[in-house]
Amino acid sequence: MDRRPFTLDLARPLTTANGTISRREGDLVRITADGVRGVGEATPLPGWTESLANCRTALDVVADAGADTLLAAAAASPREPLAAATTTLTDALADAPAARHAVESAALDALGRREGRPLAALLTDDPAARVPVNATIGDASPEETADAAQAAVDAGFSCLKVKVGAGKLDRDVTRLRVVREAVGPDVTLRADANGAWARETARTAVDAFASLDLAYLEQPLAADDLSGHATLRSRGVAIALDETLAAVGVDDVFDADAADVLILKPMALGGPARAHAVARRARRAGVDPVVTTTVDAAPARTAAVHVAAAIPDVRPCGLATGDALDEDLAPDPAPVEAGSVTVPAGPGVAGAAFDGLF
Numbered sequence: 001m002d003r004r005p006f007t008l009d010l011a012r013p014l015t016t017a018n019g020t021i022s023r024r025e026g027d028l029v030r031i032t033a034d035g036v037r038g039v040g041e042a043t044p045l046p047g048w049t050e051s052l053a054n055c056r057t058a059l060d061v062v063a064d065a066g067a068d069t070l071l072a073a074a075a076a077s078p079r080e081p082l083a084a085a086t087t088t089l090t091d092a093l094a095d096a097p098a099a100r101h102a103v104e105s106a107a108l109d110a111l112g113r114r115e116g117r118p119l120a121a122l123l124t125d126d127p128a129a130r131v132p133v134n135a136t137i138g139d140a141s142p143e144e145t146a147d148a149a150q151a152a153v154d155a156g157f158s159c160l161k162v163k164v165g166a167g168k169l170d171r172d173v174t175r176l177r178v179v180r181e182a183v184g185p186d187v188t189l190r191a192d193a194n195g196a197w198a199r200e201t202a203r204t205a206v207d208a209f210a211s212l213d214l215a216y217l218e219q220p221l222a223a224d225d226l227s228g229h230a231t232l233r234s235r236g237v238a239i240a241l242d243e244t245l246a247a248v249g250v251d252d253v254f255d256a257d258a259a260d261v262l263i264l265k266p267m268a269l270g271g272p273a274r275a276h277a278v279a280r281r282a283r284r285a286g287v288d289p290v291v292t293t294t295v296d297a298a299p300a301r302t303a304a305v306h307v308a309a310a311i312p313d314v315r316p317c318g319l320a321t322g323d324a325l326d327e328d329l330a331p332d333p334a335p336v337e338a339g340s341v342t343v344p345a346g347p348g349v350a351g352a353a354f355d356g357l358f
């Protein structure tokens with residue numbers, strides 16, 4: 001396994017209720033199986049994934065696993081050498097979803113390239129050719145927020161997600177109102193509070209947002225507050241959960257009837273196939289899945305595009321995050337054009353697009 005650490009600055013830092021994201025740091029991994037390559041990305045983001053240090057430790061175990069670690073584990077269990085080796089890998093990646101994302105993505109990339117099929121076609125029989133995406137608008141003054149919304153609509157987006165919860169609620173209500181006034185009734189508006197509010201503030205927020213035709217409010221309450229979110233759903237604004245999925249098990253979210261929409265970040269869920277499996281379960285439970293990034297580099301962003309393409313009639317996804325980066329690791333194989341992306345048709349994630357980065 002080859003590894004390549006990277007650091008990317010954001011040209012447009014993303015200000016949320018939970019702080020400002022201004023730089024992304026992670027590792028690319030490249031595996032070679034039977035002469036076929038696969039590339040995957042780990043870009044951890046605490047709050048959703050393990051820390052960078054823990055991600056790198058997990059990848060160290062996997063990197064060594066071809067030789068020393070696997071042999072040691074196997075030698076220690078002579079009767080079940082394969083099971084012991086696999087357990088070593090599983091243990092290393094269990095609490096490291098970003099590291100697991102890199103390894104799973106690389107494996108799926110290699111599999112797709114061996115079979116000559118795009119990643120989305122490994123996940124479903126009938127993937128979409130294009131995926132709708134939303135613009136992501138960070139916290140800023142009402143005027144700046146309205147300007148950013150108008151610029152996004154001018155660029156062809158018909159779905160906008162506005163970050164809220166970083167300042168006072170009155171200011172957020174004003175921000176969303178001036179955005180609605182600027183873009184008119186036909187643009188889909190979402191808001192994302194990143195867990196900023198106590199229950200009472202969240203209730204007030206939902207009631208104030210109800211008249212602004214918000215498609216959904218993402219993560220108004222703390223990640224572990226399942227019953228609080230379940231109760232909020234009855235007030236006229238749909239509730240989406242994001243951070244909750246990284247904090248509690250998926251089963252608990254369904255059992256608590258806590259969400260109308262699930263925000264699926266493959267980086268936080270342990271990989272593209274894991275995220276797609278949650279999307280299928282969500283659909284069966286009558287919950288709508290939306291795929292987003294953690295503001296990742298091109299390899300993870302493109303893998304997430306394939307996940308979205310494997311969900312029938314997926315709503316606009318939070319995948320238009322590449323333009324937030326100052327520079328990327330590679331040219332974007334799935335650039336945003338007028339509010340949607342074309343799913344790369346080459347084998348794997350994007351053919352050989354990322355092979356040369358090592």
Ligand SMILES: O=C(O)CCC(=O)c1ccccc1C(=O)O
Nearest residue numbers: 135136161242292293294295318
């Ligand atoms: O969903 C989007 O529009 C883009 C992704 C996004 O908002 C995000 C990016 C990095 C970390 C957290 C989040 C979030 O959804 O809360």
Ligand SMILES: [Mg+2]
Nearest residue numbers: 192218219242
């Ligand atoms: Mg969110």
